[in-house]
Amino acid sequence: MTVTPPDTTPPTTDARVLLIDGHSMAFRAFFALPVENFATTSGQPTNAVYGFTSMLLNLIRDFAPTHLMVAWDVSRASFRTTEYAEYKGTRSATPSEFKGQIPLIHDVLGALSIQHVGIDGVEADDVLATMATRSAEAGAQVLVCSGDRDTFQLVSDRVTVLYPRKGVSDLVQMGPAEVQEKYGVTPERYPDLAALVGETSDNLPGVPGVGPKTAAKWIAAYGGLEGIVAHVGMITGKAGDSLRENLAQVVLNRRLNGLLRDVEVPFSLEDIARGPIDRAAVHEVFDALQFTVLRDRLFQLLPQDEGKEEVASLTLQHERPEPKALGAWLAARGDSIGLEVVGRFAGGAGDAWALAVADADGVGTVLDLTALDPDDDRALADWLADPERTVVVHDAKTATHLLATRGYRLRGVVFDTLLAAYLCHPDQRTYDLDDLAVRYLQRELPRVDEAAADQLALDLTGEGEDLSALARAVAVRELRASLAADVDARGAGGLLESVELPLQAALIAMEDAGIAADLSYLRAIEAEFDSAVERAAAGAYEAIGRQVNLGSPKQLQEVLFDQLDMPRTRRTKTGYTTDAEALAELYAKTGHPFLEYLLAHREAIRLRQTVEGLLRSVAPDGRIHTTFQQTVAATGRLSSADPNLQNIPIRTEEGNRIREGFVVGEGYECLLTADYSQIEMRIMAHLSEDAGLIEAFRSGEDLHRYVGSRVFGVAPADVTSAMRAKIKAMSYGLAYGLSAFGLSRQLGIEVSEARGLMDDYFERFGGVRDYLTGVVDDARRDGFTETILGRRRYLPDLLSDNRQRREMAERMALNAPIQGSAADIVKVAMIGVQRELAERELGSRLLLQVHDELVLEVAPGERTEVEAIVREQMAGAAELSVPLDVSVGVGRSWREAGH
DNA sequence: AGCTCGACGTA
DNA sequence: CGTACGTCGAGCTG
Incomplete structure (x- = not known):
């Protein structure tokens, strides 16, 4: 322990000293804020850090302390546990998610230049009591912030306790009057009262039958616990008997709940004066914690140029x-x-x-x-x-x-x-x-x-x-x-110069070009979808005899599970799911017409919404100019926004009609779409070097049929469509880290059957299994995965001791090289197409990219040449151990040009 | 006004 | 209990 330096601080009447019990406040924050809502993207829980920091900033704002210090409990052991082994014995072990946050709070305090200390053998409140006493003697106003009622004994003209009523934002100020009012005793006598009544949270039993009222009455009558003990024989009634039986415990309680005011705290009042914060450190710490709002709040509190x-x-x-x-x-x-x-x-x-x-x-x-x-x-x-x-x-x-x-x-x-x-x-x-x-x-x-x-x-x-x-x-x-x-x-120099920067030029041109929209057609189908919405809504209302907001999951749950008493569906965070899959299941079970209308309504409203959004974004030139975001997707993909043209419906007939609204622009001959077939599986074959999978692609046979014939041991011609569907789901699932459980759910088969399917698959395609396990092992060792062009994704969570986070990171590790390599290849192809079109001075141009598909607008007479360029550039974008297959279509609309 | 959530479209 | 996105309305919070 450090020797107490001489306190040279002169009495300062205008000093305002804030003393905080760190553990107690952090612990309250931990329980006040749901941990699932407070975590960094890497999964580090931060609810306690957030709540603590937020409270701290509020206190600084409200009380403008000139001096500030936080005290910590070093361990559970203290002179109190030595004296009474059961002290605080009922407390359960601190959750590991909480413990891990304490060092983070230390970081925050460090960045804010706030002194903090924990002293062996005593509790945080003893440290606070000592500092409060010193500060009050020096003439300062003192605020003690603690969730432990024992601190009420410190209350005086100079010392106020801030006691959390609820959570960490609702603090009540306890001065002498408030203590007197609430407990009927003066602050000095509060520990006497607590000794009599007991303190559950400290595992200190009180006198049975004696509550705060009786205790206060005795204290008033005998001047305090000493007087009560001296006159214990005079106290009558059941309570008196009870007191005499438990007198030893009461005396012990009083010894334990008295706070030490002479701990050797290594800080003088001067030492805890608020200093300038370390701005760079604040940024570093708050960055790591991803506390943007709190950072802003903090900087608003500070003089503009502090630390600057x-x-x-x-x-x-x-x-x-x-x-x-x-x-x-x-x-x-x-x-x-x-x-x-x-x-x-x-x-x-x-x-x-x-x-x-x-x-x-x-x-x-x-x-x-x-x-x-x-x-x-x-x-x-x-x-x-x-x-x-x-x-x-x-x-x-x-x-x-x-x-x-x-x-x-x-x-x-x-x-x-x-x-x-x-x-x-x-x-x-x-x-x-x-x-x-x-x-x-x-x-x-x-x-x-x-x-x-x-x-x-x-x-x-x-x-x-x-x-x-x-x-x-x-x-x-x-x-x-x-x-x-x-x-x-990070090995990304080549990617930046040869891929991302040149791609940027292509994206600028694509965004400038936009894609032509057939306004009158879109308006017509908007009206159609609109009446479909009306019809479905009317049918739904009729089926249940009232109008509800069909777009509100909350109201739907009332209808389905309360009014109609249907079987509960899968749980979500806030209730039971009403997603399309669950509704279809409910319909199969109940056949209730409401469900049919509801599903129809969902589909129609979605289509209408999509068309409305598109109509809103048609620019004066009659075209839709999306924004391709180049720095959003962690795997290296592009994304499309305002509007998103990468999620225009295609699977259903109704949805596909929307694609008819994207058309060739005036002065051009047609739209051309070109897409890679099964690019992700081809990358899987290349990366895994699995001989069977490579052969599958070289054979020219339908991939899933070929793989199915191997897995099920039949001739390719004898692979049924059911077998093929299973294999297809399985193959794609592998690239996402699919589990046997997930596969069984998706295919509606038993988990055991799914597991058997996976075993058979890996039996035949062992290279795939080895690759997948190897990818995760490598990523765990290196801290990142890599694509064929060296694009990295960092996955620190692979080492997390939280299983859910770790497994999530493992699935990301499986998927990132595959999805990311595909993204690399498409980007290279786009750059090549753009370059060729420019070099040959063609009028045709790139319009869209939808991950494995490019959409171009072809100038008159250029169709053949453009198709050749696109095929060549796409197929040649990477040298894999399997061919890159490209299919091309043309037409006057996106739908026609699609395949 | 700004946020999260459920739901759902794409690859 | 399968990855990667963006968008919408509802409903909550400030």
Whole structure:
């Protein structure tokens, strides 16, 4: 134990000291917040950390403490357990999910520069009692935050206890008056009362038949426990007898519940004065915990520039080129320029109003694009379009679109910090420049207001927003080196340069092009689906004799399980499922007409919704411009949003009608679709090197028929359609980590049969089994999986001791190389198609990508050549040990062109 | 207004 | 108790 330093703090009447019992508050937070709602994406539970931090921030906000300290229980053992082995003996073991969060709370406290301590042999409350006493003696106002009522004995004019009534957000302030009011005794006498009444949570039994009222009465009569003990013979009645029988326990209770006020705490009052927080550490810790909201709350609490001195190190020089001098100024900037475009872009249209440019020396400017001198405008256009001058951008796809809205063409993008960050951390959902700056530059983007402008010695009259654009341009430029190093260290340098960056150019062109929509056709089927919705709803209402909201699972559950008393379905978090599968089952069991109408309603409303969404997103040019997101899917796939054109219905006839609304645009000959057949199984064959599976693809026989003939030991011609269906489900399931249970459920067969099927499969295709187990083993060892192009997915959860999370990670490990390699191949194909179309100066163009399918718009007379290009580029996108089979279709609509 | 949840479309 | 996405309405929270 450390020796107590002399307390040199002079009495300070304006000091406000906040003392927190860490364990007690964290434990309350743990139970107040559902653990399933608070976890990082990697599965680390954070409910206790969150609740604790949130409470801490509230306290700091509400009480503005000048001094702050947290005390921890080191172990259950203390002088109290030595004296009384049963002390707190009824407490069950702390859940492991809670224990793991304590070090995380330590990290939070560290980042916030809050002193915290645990002292062997005493409890946290003894530490708090000691500090409270010292602080009060020094003249400070003290707040003690603890869930242990024993702390009430500390209450005085100077000391208030904050006691959680419920959870961690509802704290009640206990001053002398409140203690007196609630217990009928003064704070000093509270432990006497507790000794008599007992404390269940500490496993201290009280006197049977004596509650707080009796105890308070005796304390009043005899002046306290000492007086009661001295006069124990005088107390009459049953309670008196009971007291005499249990007197030893009461005396023991009193010895145990008295808090120590002279523990050798290694902090003086001065030591726990609130210091400046470590901003970088806060970012690091809150990043890791994924506490974005709390981080914002924290920074709002702080003086604007606290801990921000490092901002000054951001070299940034703002210049204002004279009118007509922009061309010369830009020419002097050299290479590796950071760019930031300010504007808005969505659905194929938008506007850009400012452009920030920063060079390698941190010299930069912010241009108002709405008010450029015509000469400067031309100079800027030439400079932006110059492919020789290299630029670095964060999200170059959006920047390019934005600049295009003002007629500028952006070329020479050699690095995109967004794409780089995605390759390094594919599981993150967002890659904000601010976060990257903190992570890679250990620096914050300056919050640019007038004060910051002064600090940066910026000569500015413009908008604050423009200034932050300049800071972002500088940050982007500076980020290039660190991110490039990280990308290379992760073996993704080739992917960035040869795949993601060139692909970005293709995506820009695709988004610009959009796909033509047949407006009148879509409106017609919208009306049709609408009346189908009405019909189904009317039928459903009639069947149950009332109107309900058919779109509300909650109301549906009332109808199905309460009103109609149907058998309960599978449980969900909030009740019983009403999904289509369960409804179909219920229909088979009950034949109730409501279910038929409900299912019809679901389908119709869904179709109507899809069409409505599409109609809403048709741009003035009559086309739908989706956004392909290149940095969202952890496996490397693209995703499509606003609207999502990768989930347009195809399986049902009704759904397929929607595809008729996507048509060839004016001036073009037809749509062409090209898709890979069974690309994932082919990748499986390639990666596993399973001779049987490779042979299956080389034989030219139908894959599932071939595999089925091997598994069931019959001639391919004798594989029944039922056998084929089982094999197909099985083959695809393997790539997702399907279990025998899952397979049995999907096929509606016994688990044993499913297991037998899997065994037979692996018997014949042992290479597949070896590959699948090997992939997980390797990933466990390396911490990541890899695709054929070296795209990684990091899976730390493979080592989790939580079974559910571990098994989830194992399935991800099985799937990521397969889905991700397919994504790699399609991306390479897209780049090849785009390149060939450009080199041959064809008018045809890529429009969409749907994971294993490309949709192109063919210019008149180019059909044959385009088909040849697409086939060649797609089939040749990777050299696998099995051929890559491509099928092509053409037509005036997406449906016709499909197969 | 902003969030989560259930449901469901695609590969 | 099969992966990867995006979108919608309902219903809750602030």
